[in-house]
Every structure is written in C-alpha cells, then in structure tokens.
Amino acid sequence: MSPRHPTFVASPAELLPVAQSIAAQWQQVGATGHLLARNIDTGEELGFDVDAPVPLASVAKVPLALVVLDRIATGTLDPALPITIDPASKSVGWTGVAAFRHPATLAVGDLVHQTLTVSDNASADALFDLVGIEVVDERLRGWGCPGIRVRHHMHRMYECTAGVAGDDFGLALELAIRDDAAGQHSIETLNPAYANVGSAAALVELLERIWLDQISRPEATAELRRLMALQVFNQRLSSDLRADTVRVSGKTGTFLHLRHEIGMVTTESGDRIAIAALTRSHRRASIAHDIDLAIGAAARSAFESLRR
Amino acid sequence: MDLLAHLEAYVAVAEEGSFSRAADVLYVAQPVLSRRIKNLEQHLGGQLFDRSRRQITGTDLGVLLLPHAKDVLSRVDHLRQVARTALASAAHALGVPPDSDPVALARVIRAGTRHGVTIGVRELPAEERAGGLADGSLAFALLRVPPEAATYHVRLGLAAVDPVTGSSGRRPVHLESLRPRRGAESGSSPAILVTAEDEIGFAAERFDKAAARAGLPEGRVRRVASTASAVAETLAGHAVLLCPEPFARRHDLAWSPLADAALHRGYELATARRRVGNLGTPVLDWMAPLLADAIGAVGVPAENPGAAERGSTVPDPRSRLAARG
Numbered sequence: 001m002s003p004r005h006p007t008f009v010a011s012p013a014e015l016l017p018v019a020q021s022i023a024a025q026w027q028q029v030g031a032t033g034h035l036l037a038r039n040i041d042t043g044e045e046l047g048f049d050v051d052a053p054v055p056l057a058s059v060a061k062v063p064l065a066l067v068v069l070d071r072i073a074t075g076t077l078d079p080a081l082p083i084t085i086d087p088a089s090k091s092v093g094w095t096g097v098a099a100f101r102h103p104a105t106l107a108v109g110d111l112v113h114q115t116l117t118v119s120d121n122a123s124a125d126a127l128f129d130l131v132g133i134e135v136v137d138e139r140l141r142g143w144g145c146p147g148i149r150v151r152h153h154m155h156r157m158y159e160c161t162a163g164v165a166g167d168d169f170g171l172a173l174e175l176a177i178r179d180d181a182a183g184q185h186s187i188e189t190l191n192p193a194y195a196n197v198g199s200a201a202a203l204v205e206l207l208e209r210i211w212l213d214q215i216s217r218p219e220a221t222a223e224l225r226r227l228m229a230l231q232v233f234n235q236r237l238s239s240d241l242r243a244d245t246v247r248v249s250g251k252t253g254t255f256l257h258l259r260h261e262i263g264m265v266t267t268e269s270g271d272r273i274a275i276a277a278l279t280r281s282h283r284r285a286s287i288a289h290d291i292d293l294a295i296g297a298a299a300r301s302a303f304e305s306l307r308r
Numbered sequence: 309m310d311l312l313a314h315l316e317a318y319v320a321v322a323e324e325g326s327f328s329r330a331a332d333v334l335y336v337a338q339p340v341l342s343r344r345i346k347n348l349e350q351h352l353g354g355q356l357f358d359r360s361r362r363q364i365t366g367t368d369l370g371v372l373l374l375p376h377a378k379d380v381l382s383r384v385d386h387l388r389q390v391a392r393t394a395l396a397s398a399a400h401a402l403g404v405p406p407d408s409d410p411v412a413l414a415r416v417i418r419a420g421t422r423h424g425v426t427i428g429v430r431e432l433p434a435e436e437r438a439g440g441l442a443d444g445s446l447a448f449a450l451l452r453v454p455p456e457a458a459t460y461h462v463r464l465g466l467a468a469v470d471p472v473t474g475s476s477g478r479r480p481v482h483l484e485s486l487r488p489r490r491g492a493e494s495g496s497s498p499a500i501l502v503t504a505e506d507e508i509g510f511a512a513e514r515f516d517k518a519a520a521r522a523g524l525p526e527g528r529v530r531r532v533a534s535t536a537s538a539v540a541e542t543l544a545g546h547a548v549l550l551c552p553e554p555f556a557r558r559h560d561l562a563w564s565p566l567a568d569a570a571l572h573r574g575y576e577l578a579t580a581r582r583r584v585g586n587l588g589t590p591v592l593d594w595m596a597p598l599l600a601d602a603i604g605a606v607g608v609p610a611e612n613p614g615a616a617e618r619g620s621t622v623p624d625p626r627s628r629l630a631a632r633g
Binding site: 283 | 487488490516517520521522523525526527
C-alpha cells in the first residue's frame with residue numbers, strides 16, 4: 001500500500017494542485033496508486049509516488065512487444081514466422097488466442113498485434129517463449145530502463161494465484177488486498193521482488209523514448225505506436241478523453257485489485273502527453289467502473305493542464 | 309419467641325412420640341427441643357405432654373391444640389410457596405429488534421396477560437439478544453439467523469423520501485443501480501445507512517460483499533448507531549435507509565425491497581430453557597404469530613438465489629481469475 005500521504009511531483013510547481021486533487025479523487029473511490037503525466041515536448045509533468053515498483057500485469061506486454069519488434073527490425077526475427085498455439089497448453093484468458101478452442105497458427109507479427117490490441121495472454125506467452133524472458137529483461141537493461149523488470153510469463157500470474165486460492169476469485173482478491181496492507185505477499189507475482197514490475201516514472205520514460213524514437217529502432221517504435229493506437233479497451237485512460245481530435249494509444253493491465261494503464265495522448269493540434277496510471281484498490285470487486293472512470297478523469301485533468 | 313419453630317417442635321414430638329426422635333427429625337439438639345416445648349407450655353399456660361410415663365403422650369390440652377398447630381404450619385408453607393411461584397412467573401423478558409412495531413408488541417403483552425404470563429418487552433441489538441438468552445436475563449428472544457435458514461423472513465429494502473427505483477417504487481432495487489451514473493457529480497450519491505440490527509456479523513459481511521461486488525465504493529455504506537437520527541437523515545433526503553417495509557411506512561418513507569433475498573433478515577424465536585422451563589412451548593404457540601407481525605415477517609422464507617454459490621461452467625479454474633485487458 002502506498003503511503004497515506006503521497007509524494008508529489010509537479011513541474012512547474014503550479015501543477016501541484018492538479019496532482020493533489022487526482023490523488024484525493026482516487027482515494028474517494030477506494031484506490032491508491034501511482035501517476036505520472038508528462039508533456040514529452042515541454043517536459044512539464046505532474047504526478048505522485050512515481051518511483052515505486054508496481055506489479056505490471058498486462059502492461060508488461062509493452063516492453064515485450066518492443067523487444068520482439070526490435071528483433072524484427074534488426075532482421076533477426078521474421079515477422080511472418082508461423083507459430084502454432086495448442087489450446088491444451090496455452091495460457092488462460094478471455095480474449096484473442098487465449099480464448100480459442102482449437103489449435104491456431106499465427107505469424108509472429110500478428111501475435112504482437114493480438115498481444116497489444118486485445119491483451120492476449122496466449123500470444124504474449126508464445127512471444128516470451130520465442131525470445132526468452134531473460135532476453136527481454138537484458139534488452140531492457142541494455143536500453144537503460146532500470147525501472148522496468150520482466151521476470152515471468154503472463155500465465156505465471158494465474159498459476160501463482162490458483163496455487164494459493166484455487167479458483168476462488170473472492171479469496172484471491174481478499175489475499176491480494178490483505179497482503180498489500182501487511183506488506184507480505186502470498187501471491188508471488190504480486191511481490192515486487194519477483195513480479196514483472198515497473199514504476200510510473202520508468203514507464204513514462206519508456207513511452208517518451210518510444211514516441212521520440214530514442215529506443216530500439218525507428219521501424220520498431222513506429223510499429224509499436226501503430227499497434228498501441230489499436231487497443232480495443234477504452235474504459236480507463238481514454239474514458240473521458242476520446243474525441244475525433246484526441247487519441248489515446250495505450251495498454252491496460254488488470255489483475256485482481258490492480259488496475260493500470262499506460263499510454264500516450266496525442267492530439268490533432270500536436271500535443272503529446274505520456275501518462276502512466278498504476279492503481280491498486282482495497283475494494284472487494286473485480287469490476288469497479290468508478291475506479292476506471294477516476295483513472296479516466298485523472299488522465300483528462302492531467303492532459304488538459306499539461307497540453308499547450 | 310419464634311412461635312413457628314416452637315410449634316414445629318410441638319408437632320414433631322407429638323408425631324414421633326419421643327423427644328430424641330423429634331430432635332433428629334428437626335436437626336436440633338435434644339436440650340434445645342426440650343426447652344422449646346417448655347417455653348411453648350409456659351406461653352400457652354398448660355402442659356402439652358405427659359412426661360410421667362415411659363411413652364410420651366399428649367395431655368388433653370396437647371391433643372386439643374395439635375390440629376390447630378398443624379394448620380398454622382401448613383398455612384405458612386402455603387404462604388411461602390405462593391411467594392416462590394409469584395417470583396418465578398414475574399415478567400418474562402422478551403428481546404425484540406429495535407425497529408419492531410410497538411402496536412403489534414402491545415398485542416403480545418396483552419395476549420400474555422390473557423394467558424397468565426407477564427411479558428416484559430426489551431428492545432435490544434441483535435448481539436445483546438443472543439447474549440441475554442445465554443445469561444438468563446431474557447426468557448425469549450428473536451435471534452438473527454441467515455434468511456435461508458430462518459422461520460421468519462423479513463424483507464429488507466431501501467427507504468427514502470422518493471422511491472429509489474423510480475416512480476413506481478414497487479420494483480425490487482438492485483445494488484448495482486445505486487452506482488453513480490457516468491458523468492454525475494461525484495459525491496452526489498446519497499449514503500446507504502445501516503442500523504445496528506443489520507450490523508450483526510454474517511449479515512454485515514454479506515451486505516458489504518454484495519455492495520463491493522455491485523461496484524459501490526466503501527464510503528457509500530454508513531453504519532449508524534441511532535435509528536432516530538438515521539430516520540431523520542433519510543427524511544431530510546440526505547440518505548437512504550436499509551430497513552423493513554413496515555418501519556419505512558411508519559415514517560412515511562417510500563420503500564423498495566432489495567432484489568437479493570440473501571440480504572434480507574431471518575429470525576428464529578428462541579427460549580432460555582433455564583428461565584422458562586416447561587412454560588416455553590405453549591407460550592411460543594400464541595406468541596410466535598404475534599411477534600412475526602411485530603417484526604413484519606412475511607410467509608415462508610423465499611428461495612434465495614443470492615446466497616447459494618452460483619453455478620459456473622468455466623472449464624479452467626485459472627481462467628476465472630483472468631481479467632480482461
């Protein structure tokens with residue numbers, strides 16, 4: 001659980017009240033968390049508790065995709081390479097190949113698409129198998145992203161949870177919430193020491209470098225930007241932002257009490273605001289639309305106070 | 309002079325025909341017994357026993373007075389018994405929920421008088437009613453039990469100035485409908501007030517879980533210690549109150565039942581066997597229907613889809629944990 005009084009960042013300082021009111025709003029709906037929003041062209045930013053490592057859930061698919069797209073861009077991986085995913089051994093999930101009931105063969109490039117647009121766990125894990133977990137983690141370190149660690153497959157989250165709570169979602173949620181309060185983790189993939197983790201600051205930094213072509217290769221970052229713009233989920237960052245003139249390219253992450261999204265808000269007028277919103281809640285609900293909306297409201301407030 | 313003790317000595321000697329046997333019967337020393345007889349003879353002005361022969365016999369006066377002495381002693385016995393009975397049948401305390409209907413409770417008290425049982429009604433929180441039965445301060449109590457296992461089923465609903473379910477107010481209310489609408493001002497949603505009667509362990513746990521799963525933030529549900537202030541806040545239009553229908557009607561509040569019957573109240577009428585003894589069963593026969601009326605119980609407990617584990621056909625347990633996105 002993050003401290004009762006968040007550590008705020010605001011530059012310039014007049015943005016501080018915006019960050020404070022967002023933290024207060026989150027608290028009102030029973031969520032605590034980490035936020036950083038930065039205008040990548042002006043460098044102005046606001047947020048709170050930006051450096052704490054947080055289990056990423058599906059947000060980890062962004063660095064995974066970047067490493068895969070980097071391999072494709074350097075010519076060491078063929079985007080047309082067919083991969084067959086067998087329902088008997090695939091990862092669980094409700095969307096994409098994870099929900100398929102028959103063996104499916106997809107090209108590597110399309111697995112990246114499924115991974116990012118519908119958060120497909122089976123496609124993501126097939127890509128992890130292809131490039132290797134350690135390779136993804138090393139590559140991130142090579143790129144100078146120390147605040148992001150990738151240590152396990154997506155499937156591992158469900159294995160660890162089923163290991164302590166069986167199929168009882170309520171129990172798993174209860175454990176996650178209590179463990180947060182106690183600071184001891186019975187679900188390994190929620191323990192920052194073993195989980196795929198990232199801080200709001202590191203994730204905003206990553207988004208910034210992706211949009212400014214300051215990481216990997218321009219072909220890889222361009223493809224990543226294209227795919228993130230195609231994400232189908234719009235209940236969080238974009239819930240109060242979407243318009244014909246405002247676009248959100250993002251990736252959500254949801255697991256038990258964790259509700260995250262990172263993304264770049266871009267406008268017709270040329271503004272580019274990177275946002276990382278990582279939340280955890282003490283509410284015993286798997287769906288809490290007001291928390292999602294509070295993340296959306298935060299994104300809108302931050303965006304409107306940071307755009308030129 | 310303790311006349312009763314002396315009369316007891318006199319009757320015992322007459323019946324046993326011996327000072328020593330009478331002393332044994334009365335658990336007193338023989339000199340004490342002899343002194344009592346002597347004192348009584350002085351008091352009455354004549355000898356009661358002829359001590360000249362080996363076998364003790366009564367004098368004419370002794371024979372004459374014996375039935376009168378026995379009569380005095382038996383009347384005293386009766387006096388004591390009446391006192392005991394009167395004490396035992398004094399007000400049987402009955403523990404009822406705080407929001408019971410006073411008019412219906414008056415009928416319980418009157419019916420008690422008719423059946424020769426004094427009923428003292430005590431309004432107590434659920435936990436104290438259970439405690440009162442255990443420690444003997446209550447003879448009868450309505451105990452909270454899960455509605456699906458209960459004899460008496462009291463529908464709980466939400467009372468408000470205007471029906472929470474829109475114009476009609478007759479439709480059941482679902483907790484999900486109480487979520488603030490998208491775009492609504494935050495903080496504009498009225499609090500849901502829960503009184504002590506619905507704060508008892510399992511019931512509060514169920515309600516909190518249902519509210520959380522329906523997407524209501526924790527701050528929406530508020531516990532209130534005083535029923536009166538809860539009603540006041542509700543009448544003022546600042547809150548909605550979780551209560552049974554008759555209670556809402558008594559305060560001119562609109563009321564809609566909660567759709568999930570697992571969140572309703574269940575009651576069992578229990579007796580403290582130590583206090584009531586054999587009196588219990590016949591009393592329950594006439595008291596039960598009147599009490600059901602006082603708490604607003606309705607018919608047979610309803611089937612409740614909410615409490616039972618809802619069936620699931622998801623093949624892989626882990627996939628139930630998987631979130632979308």
